[in-house]
Amino acid sequence: MYKTNNYVPTDKMSDLICGNYTLLQVMSRFNLSLGFGDQTVQEVCRANGVDCKTFLAVVNFITEENNRMADEVQDLSIHALMNYLKQAHHYFLDFQLPTIRRKLIEAIDCSVQNEVAFLILKFFDAYVAEVRKHMDYEDMNVFTYVENLVAGNRESGFRISQFARRHDQIDAKLKELKNIIIKYYPAGGNDYLLNAVLFDIFSCEQDLASHCRVEDYLFVPAVLRLEKEVK
Numbered sequence: 743m744y745k746t747n748n749y750v751p752t753d754k755m756s757d758l759i760c761g762n763y764t765l766l767q768v769m770s771r772f773n774l775s776l777g778f779g780d781q782t783v784q785e786v787c788r789a790n791g792v793d794c795k796t797f798l799a800v801v802n803f804i805t806e807e808n809n810r811m812a813d814e815v816q817d818l819s820i821h822a823l824m825n826y827l828k829q830a831h832h833y834f835l836d837f838q839l840p841t842i843r844r845k846l847i848e849a850i851d852c853s854v855q856n857e858v859a860f861l862i863l864k865f866f867d868a869y870v871a872e873v874r875k876h877m878d879y880e881d882m883n884v885f886t887y888v889e890n891l892v893a894g895n896r897e898s899g900f901r902i903s904q905f906a907r908r909h910d911q912i913d914a915k916l917k918e919l920k921n922i923i924i925k926y927y928p929a930g931g932n933d934y935l936l937n938a939v940l941f942d943i944f945s946c947e948q949d950l951a952s953h954c955r956v957e958d959y960l961f962v963p964a965v966l967r968l969e970k971e972v973k
Contacts, residue, residue: 834950
């Protein structure tokens, strides 16, 4: 059962992970590795050069699963948030989505004229293309703009509100893909493999939705505040 109260710096890092195993992804995206023994969150963050307040802000926001703007964004490290988001992009594009595709090919029968199988791969590839387009835009435009802003250089022609407006959820194609697999994939395949990859797709959808929420409700408010400070 997930913890409902906020985690604090003096909590043991092991308790955080055991209380909510999905926070393993948060740890890895802050470049925190396992093997920390009985150290507290603060001790682990300090030893790895990670801003503890920002780490806990992300952890508690994800754990609470709320959709409200963060109240205290002035003390968050925008640099740490950007590194977290960049690591998430790397995970999705270079590890999780390619892994799901390999499992899909293994699970569905592509050796015969199976129209549903090819439709599944077509939808998945279209979905990955949408995710890549979205994340490439962030990497090349949004993060570059924010890095310049942190350095005190405010560029004309772009504001973080533009990013927020175009930042719609990128899950429509994934829902179609799940419906095709659940409703229309013919019986007779390897149910273990198919169910396993479907589980991975559900997990990916949840992880991506959480990622987008961190961007919308933590990152964007922090940058909005910075924009007001940088003249």
